[in-house]
Amino acid sequence: GQNIDQPTEMTATEGAIVQINCTYQTSGFNGLFWYQQHAGEAPTFLSYNVLDGLEEKGRFSSFLSRSKGYSYLLLKELQMKDSASYLCAVLYSGGGADGLTFGKGTHLIIQP
Amino acid sequence: DAGVIQSPRHEVTEMGQEVTLRCKPISGHDYLFWYRQTMMRGLELLIYFNNNVPIDDSGMPEDRFSAKMPNASFSTLKIQPSEPRDSAVYFCASSLRLVDDTQYFGPGTRLTVL
Numbered sequence: 001g002q003n004i005d006q007p008t009e010m011t012a013t014e015g016a017i018v019q020i021n022c023t024y025q026t027s028g029f030n031g032l033f034w035y036q037q038h039a040g041e042a043p044t045f046l047s048y049n050v051l052d053g054l055e056e057k058g059r060f061s062s063f064l065s066r067s068k069g070y071s072y073l074l075l076k077e078l079q080m081k082d083s084a085s086y087l088c089a090v091l092y093s094g095g096g097a098d099g100l101t102f103g104k105g106t107h108l109i110i111q112p
Numbered sequence: 113d114a115g116v117i118q119s120p121r122h123e124v125t126e127m128g129q130e131v132t133l134r135c136k137p138i139s140g141h142d143y144l145f146w147y148r149q150t151m152m153r154g155l156e157l158l159i160y161f162n163n164n165v166p167i168d169d170s171g172m173p174e175d176r177f178s179a180k181m182p183n184a185s186f187s188t189l190k191i192q193p194s195e196p197r198d199s200a201v202y203f204c205a206s207s208l209r210l211v212d213d214t215q216y217f218g219p220g221t222r223l224t225v226l
Contacts, residue, residue, distance in 0.1 A: 030211055042203055043155070045214035087155060091211060098210050099168055100145075104154035 002026045004103035006088050011109045012078055020073045020106045022088035030091040030098060034062050034073045037105065038084045046073065046086075075108075083110045116218035118204050124224045130192040133221045136185055137206030145215060146179055146189050147203040155203075161187065162210070194225045 003025045012018040024032070031050040035043035049055055049064035049071060061074040073086055085105040092099055117136040125131055137144045145160040159169040164181045172179070176195070181187040191198055201222050205215040 033214075042217035042220055044217070048214065050211075089155075099170070100157050100160075102155040102157070 002090060002092060002099070002101040004088055004090055004101060006086075006103045006106045008104070009107045009109065011111060012075075013111050014078055014080060016078050017074065017076050018078060018108065020075070020086050020088075020108065022071045022073070022103060024069050024071075024088070024090045024103075026069075026090050026092045026101070028093035029066060030093050032062075032064055032071050033087075033089040033091070033100075034071075035087040035089065035102075036084050037087060043087055078110050080110050080112070083108060116204055116206055116216055118202075118218035118221050120221060121219060122222050122224075124226065125194055126226050127195055128193045129225075130190065131194045131198075131223060131225075133189040133202050133204075133223070135187045135189070135204030135218060137187070137204070138216055139185065141206035141208055141216075143207045143210055143215075144181060144187050145203075145205040145207075146187070147205065147217075148200045149203060149220075150200045158189070160210075191223075194223075196225045199223055199225050 006022045033048050034046040036046050037043040047062035049062050054063045059076045064071045085107050087105045088103040090101050119134045142163050146158040147155050149155045158171045159179045161181045179189045201220045203217050203220045205217045207213045207215045
């Protein structure tokens with residue numbers, strides 16, 4: 001089976017940096033996604049990692065270590081609008097089909 | 113493009129009734145996904161289609177749930193009979209590819225079963 005762990009909730013200050021961690025156990029790993037979801041809205045894509053290393057995209061960066069089953073999402077220069085849930089999702093192959101499993105999300109609260 | 117379109121946006125029904133949720137993917141996308149989201153279980157993949165063919169339905173909770181995709185521009189998720197524990201937000205998403213591509217989510221259907 002697939003297992004994804006991420007913290008339930010985090011709090012950070014406007015203008016600061018926050019790192020949201022995600023650990024996973026899966027077979028047939030094919031990549032890892034990060035999505036952002038504001039309350040009452042649909043998830044929106046942030047990043048995709050399949051190779052080890054850091055992918056930077058503006059204020060957001062995502063890191064992957066396949067050997068450790070570990071990823072993190074780094075948010076810089078935090079803004080109030082970054083208050084949202086951040087979902088880690090693992091793409092895997094198995095049983096003749098690819099699948100996608102989401103973590104339960106990390107609720108990020110930004111304080112002034 | 114208008115993005116992924118779902119209807120209805122809200123549905124309230126009584127236990128035992130049939131519920132049909134509808135989705136129109138982004139034109140040209142080969143993959144369509146149905147998800148369910150609850151506070152307890154988070155976002156769960158129910159089923160996905162590739163070129164209108166169901167590929168993996170291992171996430172469908174039980175036989176009361178069924179999904180179809182009769183053509184490239186339309187899909188339905190049906191629950192018959194519905195139960196209170198089916199209350200959730202149901203998202204439809206579409207993408208060009210499965211790997212190395214983003215999924216675009218629809219606005220969701222909030223289902224309440226009384």
